Amino acid sequence: xxxxxxxxxxxxxxxxxxxxxxxxxxxxxxxxxxxxxxxxxxxxxxxxxxxxxxxxxxxxxxxxxxxxxxxxxxxxxxxxxxxxxxxxxxxxxxxxxxxxxxxxxxxxxxxxxxxxxxxxxxxxxxxxxxxxxxxxxxxxxxxxxxxxxxxxxxxxxxxxxxxxxxxxxxxxxxxxxxxxxxxxxxxxxxxxxxxxxxxxxxxxxxxxxxxxxxxxxxxxxxxxxxxxxxxxxxxxxxxxxxxxxxxxxxxxxxxxxxxxxxxxxxxxxxx
Amino acid sequence: xxxxxxxxxxxxxxxxxxxxxxxxxxxxxxxxxxxxxxxxxxxxxxxxxxxxxxxxxxxxxxxxxxxxxxxxxxxxxxxxxxxxxxxxxxxxxxxxxxxxxxxxxxxxxxxxxxxxxxxxxxxxxxxxxxxxxxxxx
Numbered sequence: 261x262x263x264x265x266x267x268x269x270x271x272x273x274x275x276x277x278x279x280x281x282x283x284x285x286x287x288x289x290x291x292x293x294x295x296x297x298x299x300x301x302x303x304x305x306x307x308x309x310x311x312x313x314x315x316x317x318x319x320x321x322x323x324x325x326x327x328x329x330x331x332x333x334x335x336x337x338x339x340x341x342x343x344x345x346x347x348x349x350x351x352x353x354x355x356x357x358x359x360x361x362x363x364x365x366x367x368x369x370x371x372x373x374x375x376x377x378x379x380x381x382x383x384x385x386x387x388x389x390x391x392x393x394x395x396x397x398x399x400x401x402x403x404x405x406x407x408x409x410x411x412x413x414x415x416x417x418x419x420x421x422x423x424x425x426x427x428x429x430x431x432x433x434x435x436x437x438x439x440x441x442x443x444x445x446x447x448x449x450x451x452x453x454x455x456x457x458x459x460x461x462x463x464x465x466x467x468x469x470x471x472x473x474x475x476x477x478x479x480x481x482x483x484x485x486x487x488x489x490x491x492x493x494x495x496x497x498x499x500x501x502x503x504x505x506x507x508x509x510x511x512x513x514x515x516x517x518x519x520x521x522x523x524x525x526x527x528x529x530x531x
Numbered sequence: 532x533x534x535x536x537x538x539x540x541x542x543x544x545x546x547x548x549x550x551x552x553x554x555x556x557x558x559x560x561x562x563x564x565x566x567x568x569x570x571x572x573x574x575x576x577x578x579x580x581x582x583x584x585x586x587x588x589x590x591x592x593x594x595x596x597x598x599x600x601x602x603x604x605x606x607x608x609x610x611x612x613x614x615x616x617x618x619x620x621x622x623x624x625x626x627x628x629x630x631x632x633x634x635x636x637x638x639x640x641x642x643x644x645x646x647x648x649x650x651x652x653x654x655x656x657x658x659x660x661x662x663x664x665x666x667x668x
Contacts, residue, residue, distance in 0.1 A: 261587055263587060264576075264586045264587060309623065309626070309627070312626055312629065312630060313565060313568070313626055315630070316561040316562075316564060316565045316626075316629050316630060316633075317561075317562075317565045319558070319561050320558045320559070320561035320562035320565065321558070321562075322558075323554045323555075323557050323558035323561065324555055324558030324559070324562075326551060326554050328554070330553060330557065330637070331650060334637060334650055334654050334657065335650075335653055337634075337657045338653055338656050338657055338660075341657060341660050341661060341664070342660060345660075345664055345667075393649075394649075394650075464561070464629070464630040464633070465630045465634060467630075468627055468630045468631060468661060468664070469660070469661060471627060472596060472597055472664040472665055472667050473664070473667060475592060475595070475596065475597060475600070475627075476594065476595065476596050476667055478591050478592065478593035478594055479591075480592050480623070481590065481591055481592075482588060482590065482592060482616070482619050482620050482623055483587060483588030483619070485623060486572045486575065486576055486588065486619050486622070487576070487586070489568070489572060489622070489623070489626065490572060490573065490576075493565060493569055
């Protein structure tokens with residue numbers, strides 16, 4: 261049994277990083293919990309539960325600040341939740357080694373795609389499908405001191421890719437915010453802050469679908485989950501307040517750094 | 532007397548205002564759910580600490596879906612079986628129900644206030660899949 265004084269600060273850090281990057285907290289939490297001696301499947305189950313807290317805590321502020329695009333979130337959730345149910349079932353069936361390696365590969369793939377893909381979002385014409393889906397909007401950017409208008413694109417590619425992100429979310433208990441942000445940003449052309457904040461909204465519902473599978477499998481230990489949830493929410497609130505004051509580029513650099521370090525660490529442990 | 536029909540711009544701004552209210556509703560549900568969940572967990576941990584000098588708990592929730600867990604918690608509460616574990620588990624239940632409630636509210640808002648049938652359908656699909664997952668066996 262890992263004591264409270266170790267679990268709580270680790271969870272605060274995970275919540276902070278999760279909110280800052282839009283990744284959902286699990287990406288730091290799972291490596292940290294396994295380092296504390298918790299079995300990776302239990303770590304995944306606790307993580308995906310805590311991801312609901314991170315997501316909801318962060319999203320509550322982003323949505324009320326009108327940065328999150330609810331329609332983008334609602335549309336893409338249809339795909340991520342089905343993926344999460346599939347992914348969680350796979351985790352229950354496979355052994356632990358491949359889970360470590362899969363975790364690391366997902367992180368490094370996200371890092372490479374983001375690094376090579378150029379800088380940020382693009383304005384441009386909407387396709388007919390995305391226009392029909394009403395995937396456009398505007399948000400107040402505190403760092404720029406202006407209201408930024410944008411139009412989403414290529415929802416027909418984004419939707420099936422979000423199903424894949426949902427599988428990874430359910431499989432690894434990370435919320436898959438890293439992939440969701442990438443899909444929003446690079447495929448659907450949304451501004452980074454909208455990508456990050458809308459990812460946060462989607463993560464909560466996606467995580468709920470995965471958590472249901474782990475709950476029934478008996479992998480959720482409330483004694484471990486309680487301090488983790490408290491810490492993650494505290495960290496998420498701090499991260500959320502900082503995010504809205506930073507530039508898009510700062511968020512991107514921070515995101516890249518975290519992905520690289522954790523990706524290498526998990527692959528090494530899985531080998 | 533005839534009233535002028537609202538202009539397209541006025542209709543757009545009215546729709547935008549309603550969507551902003553939806554942002555506030557969704558944000559408030561999420562914040563309220565997380566806060567209530569945290570309060571329940573903190574009560575459970577504090578209670579445990581005052582009685583045993585430790586906040587460590589160790590038990591599994593085995594073989595039940597969220598609906599069965601909710602029914603079990605209600606049963607324990609009604610029968611006065613109040614203990615730290617009940618509060619901690621209830622906090623987890625509230626946390627899990629928070630995004631679910633957000634989706635229910637979204638279905639209602641898209642249908643009743645915004646009259647946006649496309650997004651009523653999308654959110655209803657999300658609600659159906661989530662409901663299936665909560666009854667999973």
